[in-house]
Amino acid sequence: MKNKKKIIISNRLPIQIERKKDKLIIKPSAGGLATGLNSAFDSTEICWVGWPGIVPKDNSEKEKIIALLKPMNLLPVFLSKEEIHNFYEGYSNEVLWPICHYQPSYIHFDQEYWSTYVAVNKKFCDAALSIQDAPDFIWVQDYQLMLLPQLLRQENQELNIGYFHHIPFPSEELFMNLPQRKELIEGLLGADLVGFHTFADSQNFLNACKKVLHVPCGHNQLKYSDRHIFVESFPMGIDYDKFVHTSSLPEVNAIATQFRSHFPDQKIIISVDRLDYSKGILERLRAFLTFLEKYPEWHSKVVLYMLIVPSRDKVSQYKKLKDEINRKVSEINSIYGNLSWTPVLYFYKSLPFEELIGLYIASDICMITSTRDGMNLVSKEYIACKTNSDGVLILSEFAGASKELVDALIINPYNRTETADSIYHAIRMPPEEIRERTEANRQIIQKFNVHHWVRLFLDRMAETKAIQRDEWARRISDKVFNSIAERYKQSHNRLFFLDYDGTLVKFQNHAQKASPTVLLYNLLDSIIADPLNTLVIISGRSQESLSTWFDGRSYYLVAEHGIWSNFPNFNWAYKKGLALHWMPEVKKLMEKLADQTPGAYIEAKPYSLAWHYRKVEQGLGELKATELKEILNPMLNDYGLQLLDGNAVIEVKNTEVNKGKAALEIAGHIKADFLLAIGDDVTDEDLFKYLPRSTISIKVGNNKSAAKYYLDQQEDVLQFLNQLIINHEGK
Numbered sequence: 001m002k003n004k005k006k007i008i009i010s011n012r013l014p015i016q017i018e019r020k021k022d023k024l025i026i027k028p029s030a031g032g033l034a035t036g037l038n039s040a041f042d043s044t045e046i047c048w049v050g051w052p053g054i055v056p057k058d059n060s061e062k063e064k065i066i067a068l069l070k071p072m073n074l075l076p077v078f079l080s081k082e083e084i085h086n087f088y089e090g091y092s093n094e095v096l097w098p099i100c101h102y103q104p105s106y107i108h109f110d111q112e113y114w115s116t117y118v119a120v121n122k123k124f125c126d127a128a129l130s131i132q133d134a135p136d137f138i139w140v141q142d143y144q145l146m147l148l149p150q151l152l153r154q155e156n157q158e159l160n161i162g163y164f165h166h167i168p169f170p171s172e173e174l175f176m177n178l179p180q181r182k183e184l185i186e187g188l189l190g191a192d193l194v195g196f197h198t199f200a201d202s203q204n205f206l207n208a209c210k211k212v213l214h215v216p217c218g219h220n221q222l223k224y225s226d227r228h229i230f231v232e233s234f235p236m237g238i239d240y241d242k243f244v245h246t247s248s249l250p251e252v253n254a255i256a257t258q259f260r261s262h263f264p265d266q267k268i269i270i271s272v273d274r275l276d277y278s279k280g281i282l283e284r285l286r287a288f289l290t291f292l293e294k295y296p297e298w299h300s301k302v303v304l305y306m307l308i309v310p311s312r313d314k315v316s317q318y319k320k321l322k323d324e325i326n327r328k329v330s331e332i333n334s335i336y337g338n339l340s341w342t343p344v345l346y347f348y349k350s351l352p353f354e355e356l357i358g359l360y361i362a363s364d365i366c367m368i369t370s371t372r373d374g375m376n377l378v379s380k381e382y383i384a385c386k387t388n389s390d391g392v393l394i395l396s397e398f399a400g401a402s403k404e405l406v407d408a409l410i411i412n413p414y415n416r417t418e419t420a421d422s423i424y425h426a427i428r429m430p431p432e433e434i435r436e437r438t439e440a441n442r443q444i445i446q447k448f449n450v451h452h453w454v455r456l457f458l459d460r461m462a463e464t465k466a467i468q469r470d471e472w473a474r475r476i477s478d479k480v481f482n483s484i485a486e487r488y489k490q491s492h493n494r495l496f497f498l499d500y501d502g503t504l505v506k507f508q509n510h511a512q513k514a515s516p517t518v519l520l521y522n523l524l525d526s527i528i529a530d531p532l533n534t535l536v537i538i539s540g541r542s543q544e545s546l547s548t549w550f551d552g553r554s555y556y557l558v559a560e561h562g563i564w565s566n567f568p569n570f571n572w573a574y575k576k577g578l579a580l581h582w583m584p585e586v587k588k589l590m591e592k593l594a595d596q597t598p599g600a601y602i603e604a605k606p607y608s609l610a611w612h613y614r615k616v617e618q619g620l621g622e623l624k625a626t627e628l629k630e631i632l633n634p635m636l637n638d639y640g641l642q643l644l645d646g647n648a649v650i651e652v653k654n655t656e657v658n659k660g661k662a663a664l665e666i667a668g669h670i671k672a673d674f675l676l677a678i679g680d681d682v683t684d685e686d687l688f689k690y691l692p693r694s695t696i697s698i699k700v701g702n703n704k705s706a707a708k709y710y711l712d713q714q715e716d717v718l719q720f721l722n723q724l725i726i727n728h729e730g731k
C-alpha cells in the first residue's frame, strides 16, 4: 500500500465486492456514511480501511481482493461469518443501533457480541497500523468502531485522531443502561476531536462523559488522560454540485419524464430509505392511511412511492419490519385501491444513481418520517435536485436535518393526524410558497455541503492539535521545573503567594472539612524554614477560618480575597470603609435560591457572601447558579459589587478588594527577586494579572488562564513545592 497522509477507517468501505459466477464485481456500498463520505475525498489523498462486504472463500480470493482494491487505495479488513454475526449484526446493530435510536426494547445482548466487538475493533486497529509511515491524520467513522480511537492511541500517543458519530447519541439516561458504557466512552476519548451531526448529540455525549467518568466538561470540551478533547457538532452535507449537475442532464430528465408519465393526474409522494425501523416507515404508512381516511377527495389523485434499500436482513427486528411493511402496504391498497389506482407502490431494491435522481426530480413531495436519524441525507439530496421542478419536503423533527432545513414542513411522525395534515398541506401548497421554502433550504444545503463538512472537521482538528501543543508548552515539564529551580537557587528574597482551597487542599463537600493536614503544615514550615522565603496564604476564606488554622505560625494570611490581612506584623486588620449595606438584600436572594436547591448553602463572611453548590445534584447546581447570577447581575453596578463565579461557588464582594490588589501591596513591601503565585480559581486570575510579569504564575488545571504555567491537579502543587524545597536543600 502506497504511503498516504490521511487514513479513513469505517466498518464498510465505500464499495462492496460481490461474487457472481466466481467473478468478483465491485459495487457502490449502500447507506449514508459510504455515499456521503465517498464524495468528500479524492482517493489519491487518502487510504480507506474497511470491510469489503464479502467473506473470501480462500486465501487466493483474499489476495485477489487485496490486489483489486489496492489501486483505489482501499485496504480491506476481512471478517469471518462469525464476526459478521457477533460484531456487525450483533453488538453494532442489535445493541448500539437500537440504543442510539431510542429503541431500548429492541436490544438483544449476547456476551459473545461484546467480546467480538472488542476483537474486531482490534483487527481494524492492526490493519490501520500496518500502513507504513505514520499518517498525519486518522479519521474513524461511526458506532461500529467506538473502541478504535483509544486502541490507536494506546499504540501511538502522537497520532492525530478524529472520530465522527453518524447516528444520534442518546440522552445520558438511556446510555447509562449499557453495561459497556465506560469502555465505549473511554474508547471514543482516544480521539482528539469527537464529532456529531447535531449540537444536542454532542451535549448528550458530554453529559454521558460527566456521568460515567466523573470528569468536568465544558460545553464543547473535556480533559481526559492529560489531553483536551473537543466535542462538537459538524452537520454533514451532500455533494451538492454532483446532485445539481446530474439533475440537469437530459438523460436523467428523460428518466423523470418517463416516470411521471405513469402518474399523469396524480401527485407523487416519494420516500427513499434503507429498510430500518429508525426511518419510521410504518409511521409513514399509518399517516398515509389517516390521510386517505380524512381526505377522501384525494383518492385516486395521490400515490405514495416507497423505495426501500435492503439492509441488515439477518437481524430479526429488520426481518420482522419487512413483514410488517408488506402487511401494512397490502392493507392500505386493499382498503382504498381499485383497478386504476394503487395508493402505495413499494420497491425493495437499490437504484442506480441517475434513476434515483430522476425519481427525485419527478416527485411532488418527499416524505422523511424518521423516528430518529443522525442526519438523513435523502432530505438534502431531494432539495438539491429541485432546481427546475417544484417539490415539498416533509421532514421529521427527529432527523438531524430538521435542525438545518427549518423551511421544510416539520412533523412529529408519531402524530398521525399532524403528519396526514402535512401531506394535505403539501399537496395544496401554492407554487410560490414551495419555491420560497425550497430556496431557503437550498442555500443551506449548498453552503454546508460535504466538502465544507470535511474542511470544517479537518480545520478544527488542526486547531485542536495547536491548542494541545500550547497546553503542553505551558505544562510544568521537567525542563520547566529545572529552570524554575534554577531561578529559585539564584534568588535571595523569595515571595510565595499560595491560594488555599483547590491549591493547598482538595475541595471537600463541606468547606469546614477542608482543614490542613500535618503533611501540609510540614511543607509550609519547610518553605519558611529558609530565611530567604516569605509565605503568604491568600484565600477567599473567612478571617476566622484562616485564623483557626494558621495563627501563631509565621505565614502571612490574606482572607476574604483581601479584605483581611495579617501582613506585616501578624496582627489581623481589615480594609476600612467598605460598604456593607448591600448584604441583607443579597443574602435574602441567596437564601431564597438555597431554599429551592437541596445541598446549596450560604457562607456569610463579614465582608462577602458565598453561595456554595458543590453538594447539589449535577446540573441542578449549575442551573440554579445561573439563575442566581441573573438575579444578582442588575444590582452589581449600583452597589459597587463584584460577582465571582468560582468552582461550585458564587461569591459576591466589594469591587475595591481582590486578591491581585492585596498581593501587589505585599509584593511592593517585600521587593522579592523570586515571586511565585499558585491558584486554581477565577479569583486567582486577579493574582496572576496584578503581579509583575516576572512572577512565576501557576494555575491548577489547564483551563484558560492568565497564568504562565499549569499543574494538572491539586496534589501536583504539593509535589511541586516539595521538590522545589528539597531540590534546593540538596544543592
Ligand SMILES: Nc1ncnc2c1ncn2[C@@H]1O[C@H](COP(=O)(O)OP(=O)(O)O[C@H]2O[C@H](CO)[C@@H](O)[C@H](O)[C@H]2O)[C@@H](O)[C@H]1O
Pocket (backbone or CB within 6 Å): 030, 031, 032, 033, 035, 036, 166, 167, 236, 272, 273, 274, 307, 308, 309, 349, 350, 351, 352, 356, 373, 374, 375, 376, 377, 378, 379, 381
Ligand atoms: N433505494 C435506494 N437506492 C439507491 N440509493 C439509496 C436508496 N435508498 C437510500 N439510498 C441512499 O442511501 C443514503 C442514505 O443515507 P441517509 O443519511 O438517508 O441514511 P443512513 O441511515 O443510511 O445513514 C447514516 O449515515 C448518514 C450520514 O452520516 C446519516 O445521515 C444517517 O442519519 C445515518 O443513519 C442516501 O445517500 C440515499 O440516496
Ligand SMILES: O=P(O)(O)OC[C@H](O)CO
Pocket (backbone or CB within 6 Å): 012, 030, 031, 032, 033, 034, 142, 166, 167, 311, 312
Ligand atoms: O448498511 P450498514 O449497516 O453498513 O449501515 C449503513 C449506515 O450508513 C450506518 O450509519
